[in-house]
Amino acid sequence: MEQAPPDPERQLQPASLEPLGRPDDDDLEAAVSEEAEGAQEEGSGVDTMTENNFSLKKIEISVSEAEKRTGRNAVNMQETYTAYLIETRSVEHADGQSVLTDSLWRRYSEFELLRNYLLVCYPHIVVPPLPEKRAEFVWHKLSADNMDPDFVERRRIGLENFLLRVASHPILCRDKIFYLFLTQEGNWKETVNETGFQLKADSRLKALNATFRVKNPDKRFTELKHYSDELQSVVSHLLRVRARVADRLYGVYKVHGNYGRVFSEWSAIEKEMGDGLQSAGHHMDVYASSIDDILEDEEHYADQLKEYLFYAEALRAVCRKHELMQYDLETAAQDLASKKQQCEELATGTVRTFSLKGMTTKLFGQEAPEQREARIKVLEEQISEGEQQLKSKNTEGREFVKNAWADIERFKEQKNRDLKEALISYAVMQISMCRKGIQVWTNAKECFSKM
Amino acid sequence: DLILPNGGTPAGTSSPASSSSLLNRLQLDDDIDGETRDLFVTVDDPKKHVCTMETYITYRITTKSTRAEFDLPEYSVRRRYQDFDWLRSKLEESQPTHLIPPLPEKFVVKGVVDRFSEEFVETRRKALDKFLKRITDHPVLSFNEHFNVFLTAKDLNAYRKQGIALLTRVGESVKHVTGGYKLRSRPLEFAAIGEYLDTFALKLGTIDRIAQRIIKEEIEYLVELREYGPVYSTWSALEGELAEPLEGVSACIGNCSTALEELTDDMTEDFLPVLREYILYSDSMKSVLKKRDQVQAEYEAKLEAVALRKEDRPKVPAEVEKCQDRVECFNADLKADMERWQNNKRQDFRQLLMGLADKNIQYYEKCLMAWESIIPLLQEKQEGK
Numbered sequence: 001m002e003q004a005p006p007d008p009e010r011q012l013q014p015a016s017l018e019p020l021g022r023p024d025d026d027d028l029e030a031a032v033s034e035e036a037e038g039a040q041e042e043g044s045g046v047d048t049m050t051e052n053n054f055s056l057k058k059i060e061i062s063v064s065e066a067e068k069r070t071g072r073n074a075v076n077m078q079e080t081y082t083a084y085l086i087e088t089r090s091v092e093h094a095d096g097q098s099v100l101t102d103s104l105w106r107r108y109s110e111f112e113l114l115r116n117y118l119l120v121c122y123p124h125i126v127v128p129p130l131p132e133k134r135a136e137f138v139w140h141k142l143s144a145d146n147m148d149p150d151f152v153e154r155r156r157i158g159l160e161n162f163l164l165r166v167a168s169h170p171i172l173c174r175d176k177i178f179y180l181f182l183t184q185e186g187n188w189k190e191t192v193n194e195t196g197f198q199l200k201a202d203s204r205l206k207a208l209n210a211t212f213r214v215k216n217p218d219k220r221f222t223e224l225k226h227y228s229d230e231l232q233s234v235v236s237h238l239l240r241v242r243a244r245v246a247d248r249l250y251g252v253y254k255v256h257g258n259y260g261r262v263f264s265e266w267s268a269i270e271k272e273m274g275d276g277l278q279s280a281g282h283h284m285d286v287y288a289s290s291i292d293d294i295l296e297d298e299e300h301y302a303d304q305l306k307e308y309l310f311y312a313e314a315l316r317a318v319c320r321k322h323e324l325m326q327y328d329l330e331t332a333a334q335d336l337a338s339k340k341q342q343c344e345e346l347a348t349g350t351v352r353t354f355s356l357k358g359m360t361t362k363l364f365g366q367e368a369p370e371q372r373e374a375r376i377k378v379l380e381e382q383i384s385e386g387e388q389q390l391k392s393k394n395t396e397g398r399e400f401v402k403n404a405w406a407d408i409e410r411f412k413e414q415k416n417r418d419l420k421e422a423l424i425s426y427a428v429m430q431i432s433m434c435r436k437g438i439q440v441w442t443n444a445k446e447c448f449s450k451m
Numbered sequence: 452d453l454i455l456p457n458g459g460t461p462a463g464t465s466s467p468a469s470s471s472s473l474l475n476r477l478q479l480d481d482d483i484d485g486e487t488r489d490l491f492v493t494v495d496d497p498k499k500h501v502c503t504m505e506t507y508i509t510y511r512i513t514t515k516s517t518r519a520e521f522d523l524p525e526y527s528v529r530r531r532y533q534d535f536d537w538l539r540s541k542l543e544e545s546q547p548t549h550l551i552p553p554l555p556e557k558f559v560v561k562g563v564v565d566r567f568s569e570e571f572v573e574t575r576r577k578a579l580d581k582f583l584k585r586i587t588d589h590p591v592l593s594f595n596e597h598f599n600v601f602l603t604a605k606d607l608n609a610y611r612k613q614g615i616a617l618l619t620r621v622g623e624s625v626k627h628v629t630g631g632y633k634l635r636s637r638p639l640e641f642a643a644i645g646e647y648l649d650t651f652a653l654k655l656g657t658i659d660r661i662a663q664r665i666i667k668e669e670i671e672y673l674v675e676l677r678e679y680g681p682v683y684s685t686w687s688a689l690e691g692e693l694a695e696p697l698e699g700v701s702a703c704i705g706n707c708s709t710a711l712e713e714l715t716d717d718m719t720e721d722f723l724p725v726l727r728e729y730i731l732y733s734d735s736m737k738s739v740l741k742k743r744d745q746v747q748a749e750y751e752a753k754l755e756a757v758a759l760r761k762e763d764r765p766k767v768p769a770e771v772e773k774c775q776d777r778v779e780c781f782n783a784d785l786k787a788d789m790e791r792w793q794n795n796k797r798q799d800f801r802q803l804l805m806g807l808a809d810k811n812i813q814y815y816e817k818c819l820m821a822w823e824s825i826i827p828l829l830q831e832k833q834e835g836k
Binding site: 251424 | 647650654657664674675678683686689692697700703797805807814815818823
């Protein structure tokens with residue numbers, strides 16, 4: 001088995017952070033670079049600086065440390081939080097030497113802000129999820145405390161993984177805000193907020209919360225949404241059961257540890273059997289304590305699954321945005337259709353449908369021809385505007401579908417690759433656990449045979 | 452289910468006395484410690500009997516022997532638990548200086564167990580078989596008249612009602628010592644045995660509790676595994692390329708569950724009963740030890756009484772001398788039995804614990820095989836891309 005477990009070894013490999021306008025632009029990237037640039041425009045204040053810093057060929061990213069800190073929050077209350085040290089190294093092409101270019105501290109909330117920004121600015125991208133804020137799906141031995149060192153360590157790995165995922169994404173890696181997140185410690189938050197993404201996010205979120213029904217949903221997106229729901233439910237079920245499995249396995253091993261003590265006590269009263277019992281007891285102690293490492297390794301597997309649990313949410317976000325877009329399009333089309341009808345009614349003087357307007361006409365008599373002409377004119381203007389809008393919405397929609405689908409395809413490949421790797425590393429863990437088990441019991445048997 | 456009249460009814464027809472019985476008699480010898488055995492007893496073929504009054508299980512007891520005490524070379528009788536119980540109490544009565552092997556407990560404590568379930572009956576059959584084998588291997592107990600009757604009598608009830616005026620004299624001599632005397636101090640040798648037994652029983656009790664707890668944990672682990680595996684199957688139904696790997700993991704967990712179930716079954720059926728037997732064994736041993744103390748106490752009391760008479764030339768009456776003989780006899784028997792028991796115990800535990808290790812090794816080997824077998828499946832797919 002040469003396959004290295006993906007965590008954390010995989011993450012030590014340098015992730016390429018390519019500068020803007022790399023030569024190998026394919027369709028997908030050409031299509032989305034507009035979007036990326038669009039995002040840039042919004043934060044135009046930092047444009048020139050980025051150009052300069054992007055002269056670096058490649059950047060290695062690592063989250064190398066976590067540190068507990070105490071500070072004051074917005075309402076001036078004492079709070080404790082964890083800060084993570086992000087180190088970036090540029091890799092020079094010539095000799096492959098890496099030079100430390102930057103290191104800075106970020107806290108979880110800043111990662112969250114970065115991700116929210118990415119979510120809003122790249123609605124067609126399956127944005128990599130952050131590791132959990134609080135430990136979920138824990139078995140009893142694991143602490144649910146988010147200051148617990150093991151948890152902090154796993155989150156450190158998770159945050160590093162997040163940065164590497166973004167850095168290796170063909171579109172996200174070019175984002176300026178992301179770049180500044182890695183390189184500019186102060187004022188970063190302000191820079192993000194200057195992009196005005198919050199406004200965009202808020203209006204979209206409001207719309208998302210409203211119940212809306214799309215008349216002609218894209219079957220592919222409906223299926224994808226269904227898939228993300230199912231994936232989320234199956235992975236969370238899996239994680240729940242796995243935590244219980246871990247709990248029970250822990251119990252089985254630890255209870256064996258009691259043999260260690262009792263064999264040792266028993267050996268004190270035995271003559272010929274004594275030595276064998278005593279040393280077998282020692283092996284039982286070894287057996288009992290071996291479970292700690294085994295389950296700690298398994299936690300990495302759980303984290304890998306959790307990432308995909310959260311990815312399911314990211315996938316759904318793309319679907320929802322598509323739905324929203326489709327809804328906008330349909331509303332615009334409907335609006336246009338009704339205006340066209342109104343215009344036709346006014347022009348021909350026939351009222352096809354019962355309307356308030358029809359009523360007023362009947363009650364108060366025909367309006368003057370000038371008035372009617374003016375109204376027709378206004379309507380015609382609105383219609384042509386609406387047609388323009390509809391056209392651009394259509395183009396936007398098609399563009400979105402094209403880009404989103406490209407990213408979803410990319411995501412699917414990544415998912416298949418990652419999960420296969422995760423399954424392999426899980427199998428490897430199980431194999432190593434079995435080997436350890438065989439070893440311990442063989443040693444114990446050897447002792448028993450000497451009794 | 453077969454319905455048979457109450458009591459031990461011979462099931463198989465015994466073959467008529469063979470012509471070789473004379474030869475057998477010539478060969479007969481008290482050769483228990485040697486390689487050659489001349490008495491073989493097995494317990495098998497449990498049957499459930501349903502009567503109007505009660506439902507019970509009988510076991511077939513097959514005896515093959517070349518000993519003179521047996522008229523036929525082979526016997527086959529059916530006995531129920533209470534017959535074994537009768538045998539044991541008779542042995543205790545008639546061989547008070549000897550360690551009588553324990554019977555499995557009449558009822559399993561925390562009695563959720565179905566007395567007529569296949570597993571329970573099989574576990575009990577093994578324990579009863581072990582009980583008879585221990586008696587068979589014993590140089591004195593195997594010659595006991597009651598034992599002979601138990602193995603051969605067509606109708607054991609007849610004997611039981613008679614109250615058996617057979618060989619009870621050996622027992623009587625000790626039986627009438629019903630306490631009343633208090634031993635001042637146990638000789639060091641026996642005090643040590645007593646202390647040993649106390650600790651031994653204590654430790655074994657702990658091991659028994661640990662083993663039960665492990666089985667309980669393993670069963671709960673099994674329950675979770677049985678849910679865990681199928682989740683991978685459910686997942687695989689959602690996936691295209693990942694379907695096969697996920698299905699593979701699911702099957703693999705299924706195989707591990709099966710291996711785990713075998714392990715817990717083995718532990719329940721083979722490991723726990725032996726622990727129980729030895730816990731009961733130490734109780735039997737303690738009760739023999741107590742009887743020995745009484746015999747010695749009686750002797751000491753009588754000796755003291757003689758000394759108190761302050762005769763010029765204290766003549767030890769024959770009765771007291773007999774008493775002394777009895778103590779020495781008892782001590783010798785007990786020591787021999789203890790030694791035999793220690794030997795058996797060592798061998799039994801070596802076997803038992805090695806078995807425990809073996810079962811665990813086998814379990815891990817099965818799981819190892821299952822996990823190793825899915826690696827190529829996962830990798831092949833990986834490279835296929």
